[in-house]
Amino acid sequence: MVIIGGGPAGLMAAQRLAEAGHRVQLFEAQATVGRKFLVAGHGGFNLSNAEETSRFASRYGAEAARFQSLLTHFSPTDLRAWAAELGIATFVGTSGRIFPEARHKPADLLRAWLGRLRALGVEINVRHRWLGFAGDHGLRLRGEASGQEFTLEPAATVLALGGASWAKTGSDGAWAPILREAGVAVIPFAPANCGAEVCWSAFFQEKVGRAPLKNIALRTDAGTTLRGELMLTDYGLEGTPVYALTPHVRAALATGQPATLWLNLKPDLTPAELLARLRQPRGKASLADFLKKTLRLNAPVPTLLREIRPEVATLPPEELAALLQALPLPVAALRPLDEAISTAGGVAFAELTEGLMLHRRPGTFLAGEMLDWEAPTGGYLLQGCFSTGTWVANAVRQWLAERQAPLLGKEGM
Numbered sequence: 001m002v003i004i005g006g007g008p009a010g011l012m013a014a015q016r017l018a019e020a021g022h023r024v025q026l027f028e029a030q031a032t033v034g035r036k037f038l039v040a041g042h043g044g045f046n047l048s049n050a051e052e053t054s055r056f057a058s059r060y061g062a063e064a065a066r067f068q069s070l071l072t073h074f075s076p077t078d079l080r081a082w083a084a085e086l087g088i089a090t091f092v093g094t095s096g097r098i099f100p101e102a103r104h105k106p107a108d109l110l111r112a113w114l115g116r117l118r119a120l121g122v123e124i125n126v127r128h129r130w131l132g133f134a135g136d137h138g139l140r141l142r143g144e145a146s147g148q149e150f151t152l153e154p155a156a157t158v159l160a161l162g163g164a165s166w167a168k169t170g171s172d173g174a175w176a177p178i179l180r181e182a183g184v185a186v187i188p189f190a191p192a193n194c195g196a197e198v199c200w201s202a203f204f205q206e207k208v209g210r211a212p213l214k215n216i217a218l219r220t221d222a223g224t225t226l227r228g229e230l231m232l233t234d235y236g237l238e239g240t241p242v243y244a245l246t247p248h249v250r251a252a253l254a255t256g257q258p259a260t261l262w263l264n265l266k267p268d269l270t271p272a273e274l275l276a277r278l279r280q281p282r283g284k285a286s287l288a289d290f291l292k293k294t295l296r297l298n299a300p301v302p303t304l305l306r307e308i309r310p311e312v313a314t315l316p317p318e319e320l321a322a323l324l325q326a327l328p329l330p331v332a333a334l335r336p337l338d339e340a341i342s343t344a345g346g347v348a349f350a351e352l353t354e355g356l357m358l359h360r361r362p363g364t365f366l367a368g369e370m371l372d373w374e375a376p377t378g379g380y381l382l383q384g385c386f387s388t389g390t391w392v393a394n395a396v397r398q399w400l401a402e403r404q405a406p407l408l409g410k411e412g413m
């Protein structure tokens, strides 16, 4: 059994197959496995989410129904039990997100996991790149140290090659042309969970630089609204609500127009409450002082308002209230793919059986981010990779068992 790709999806498939008694050889192009997994660790290491299954599955958008079943085979509860078995205790944060306890570093989890895989007899070959297919069942590989190419004919293969962002971790999407050449439809990659670009003035870039806006809401034209914290940067916007809205922004930009995100700077006040505060006498106070006193809106809010509506200081309370709760931020583009936390696009599900095996190559199964699904941050990405890794391991076992059954039958005759 060969697994290509040592990210969370490939490692999980390796564990499950080795536990079922299969000999597993894993090949990874980089010098170490789990590089993107460790990068995820630097950003808070949000392993999963404690949401109830159907809400959790809805995070996968068009693939919600598929993930509903995938999650029942390896759920967030299973993920916590798996981590606990490796000696990594987890906790559920106030937002429902699941994290390892602070005393466990991401590298501790990976180390314990690799220890378990070794104990199960998984053979991990780093610095080995998969180059493509050889005939109907074979794989072409190259040892990066020796430069030597060789072929293998495994009973089954799991490809878990990742998406196409953070190329330095190995997730470079270089596999896409190989699969396309084999006739497999790969939906073009696009950045997901990434920042958005706004063409700020030079003055704004210099004055604001990088500044957080806490407790805001962000809305799309279609009305999807998310609460959270926004980070203004010299190139545009970052932050969880922006990341989660990237599918909407991408769809709007595809029409060739800038996409507008509507910023609500006071989402906890009703329009009437906000207006009542803004109707208080301003006297000779500047807009900045007035907003600070009446609404506790500090820098960089006045600069931001002026950037979007230069005449903001002279607006009547009604218009100012409307602007504070729906400030149009014109997004010109999403940030480059390589910076994105995850990748939209990948191998189309139409190319796969329910067990995630390629129709065109029986015996080749796919898992993880290389498949055409996307989800917001919040633990849904890693859980999706763990769940698809587990799913293909089960599917591989079933496929092999079905192929062996007739042979055994014949032998018995």
Ligand SMILES: Cc1cc2nc3c(=O)[nH]c(=O)nc-3n(C[C@H](O)[C@H](O)[C@H](O)COP(=O)(O)OP(=O)(O)OC[C@H]3O[C@@H](n4cnc5c(N)ncnc54)[C@H](O)[C@@H]3O)c2cc1C
Pocket (backbone or CB within 6 Å): 004, 005, 006, 007, 008, 009, 010, 027, 028, 029, 030, 033, 034, 035, 036, 037, 039, 040, 041, 043, 044, 045, 046, 047, 048, 128, 129, 130, 131, 160, 161, 162, 163, 165, 166, 169, 170, 171, 172, 175, 340, 341, 342, 367, 368, 369, 370, 378, 379, 380, 381, 382, 383, 385
């Ligand atoms: C900054 C950042 C923060 C993140 N934070 C979180 C988070 O908190 N929570 C969360 O759920 N998710 C997070 N993620 C996303 C998560 O890390 C990924 O979704 C996950 O790692 C994808 O797993 P995977 O196994 O599908 O692919 P990967 O982890 O990308 O692994 C694929 C592996 O395949 C190898 N490979 C590729 N091509 C070949 C080849 N031809 N031959 C051999 N090997 C090959 C690569 O080198 C790589 O090691 C974060 C990502 C980033 C970038």
